[in-house]
Amino acid sequence: MKAAIAIADATLVQGGRAVLSNISLEIGSDEFIGVLGANGAGKTTLMRAILGLLRPATGHIEVFGHPVRRGNPLIGYMPQMRAQVAPRLSGTTMVMAALDGHRWGMQLPSAAAGREVDRVLGLVQATSLAARPLAELSGGERQRLLLAQALLGEPRLLLLDEPLISLDPSRQSEVVALVRSLQRTLGIAVLFSAHELNPLLGALDRVLYLGRGHAALGSVDEVITSSSLSRLYGAAIEVVRLDGRIFVMSDAHDMERDAHGPCHVHSHDHAPARSA
Numbered sequence: 001m002k003a004a005i006a007i008a009d010a011t012l013v014q015g016g017r018a019v020l021s022n023i024s025l026e027i028g029s030d031e032f033i034g035v036l037g038a039n040g041a042g043k044t045t046l047m048r049a050i051l052g053l054l055r056p057a058t059g060h061i062e063v064f065g066h067p068v069r070r071g072n073p074l075i076g077y078m079p080q081m082r083a084q085v086a087p088r089l090s091g092t093t094m095v096m097a098a099l100d101g102h103r104w105g106m107q108l109p110s111a112a113a114g115r116e117v118d119r120v121l122g123l124v125q126a127t128s129l130a131a132r133p134l135a136e137l138s139g140g141e142r143q144r145l146l147l148a149q150a151l152l153g154e155p156r157l158l159l160l161d162e163p164l165i166s167l168d169p170s171r172q173s174e175v176v177a178l179v180r181s182l183q184r185t186l187g188i189a190v191l192f193s194a195h196e197l198n199p200l201l202g203a204l205d206r207v208l209y210l211g212r213g214h215a216a217l218g219s220v221d222e223v224i225t226s227s228s229l230s231r232l233y234g235a236a237i238e239v240v241r242l243d244g245r246i247f248v249m250s251d252a253h254d255m256e257r258d259a260h261g262p263c264h265v266h267s268h269d270h271a272p273a274r275s276a
C-alpha cells in the first residue's frame with residue numbers, strides 16, 4: 001500500500017517551541033484517520049506541515065512519495081471554520097470563487113469550471129442548497145460547502161481541520177457519515193481532526209493522538225487505552241467505555257475541570273490538559 005503521508009523523525013516548531021518532536025508515522029492512501037488531542041496539541045500545525053506551509057525543523061515529510069510542497073493538487077484542505085465574510089454570497093459563488101482564486105492556480109475554461117463546481121456540490125449533496133445565500137444556511141450546511149471546496153480538483157488526500165466544531169451532535173454524525181462515505185467511494189485518505197473521539201467512533205480506520213509533543217498512531221483499541229494515553233500525557237489517565245462511548249479520566253490533579261461534573265469523568269472534548 002502506497003503511503004499518502006510518510007513522516008520521518010520530524011520536529012515541528014511554532015513560535016520557537018517544538019509543538020511536535022521527532023515524530024514518525026505513515027498513513028495509507030485509503031485510510032480515514034481521526035486526529036485527536038487537546039487544544040494546542042499540534043493538530044493544525046501538523047496539517048500545515050503536510051501542506052508545505054511549515055517546514056520541519058528536523059526530519060522530513062512526504063506526500064504520495066514526494067517531498068511536501070505548497071499548492072500540492074493532491075491535497076484538499078478545509079481549515080477551521082472562519083468567521084463568515086460574505087453572508088449574501090451563494091454557496092455556488094463561494095465554491096466557484098475558490099476554484100477561480102487561490103486554488104493551485106487552476107485555470108479552467110468556464111464550462112469545465114462549472115462542471116467541476118457541480119461535481120463537488122453533488123458529492124456533498126449540496127446541489128440545491130448552494131443556490132441560497134450563505135446567511136440562510138445552517139452550520140452543517142455551510143460545512144458541507146467548505147467540504148465541497150476541499151474536493152475541488154480531485155485531491156487524493158483530504159485534511160479536514162475540526163469540521164465538527166460548533167455543530168450539534170446529530171449534525172456532527174451527518175458530517176462524519178458524509179466524509180466517511182466520500183472517503184470510501186473516492187478511495188482517498190482523510191485526516192479529520194476533532195476534540196472528541198466519540199463522534200468519529202465507527203467511522204475511523206485509525207486514530208492519531210497528539211500530546212506533549214508526541215504522536216500515537218493505531219487502532220482505537222491500541223491507542224485509547226489507559227497505558228497508552230498515560231504514556232503520551234505523562235500523567236495517570238484512565239479510559240472508561242460506557243454505552244459504546246469512550247471517556248477519558250484524568251488524575252485527581254485535574255480538579256479544576258472535574259469540579260463542574262458529578263465525578264471525575266469527562267469525554268475527549270475535555271481531554272486531559274496536564275500535558276505541559
Ligand SMILES: Nc1ncnc2c1ncn2[C@@H]1O[C@H](COP(=O)(O)OP(=O)(O)OP(=O)(O)O)[C@@H](O)[C@H]1O
Nearest residue numbers: 014015016019037038039040041042043044045046
Ligand atoms: N503562528 C504561530 N506562532 C506561534 N505559535 C503558534 C503559531 N501557531 C500555533 N502556535 C502554537 O503552536 C501550538 C499548537 O497549535 P495548533 O494550532 O497546531 O494546535 P491544535 O492542536 O490545532 O489546537 P486547537 O485544537 O486549539 O485548534 C499552540 O501552542 C499554539 O499556540
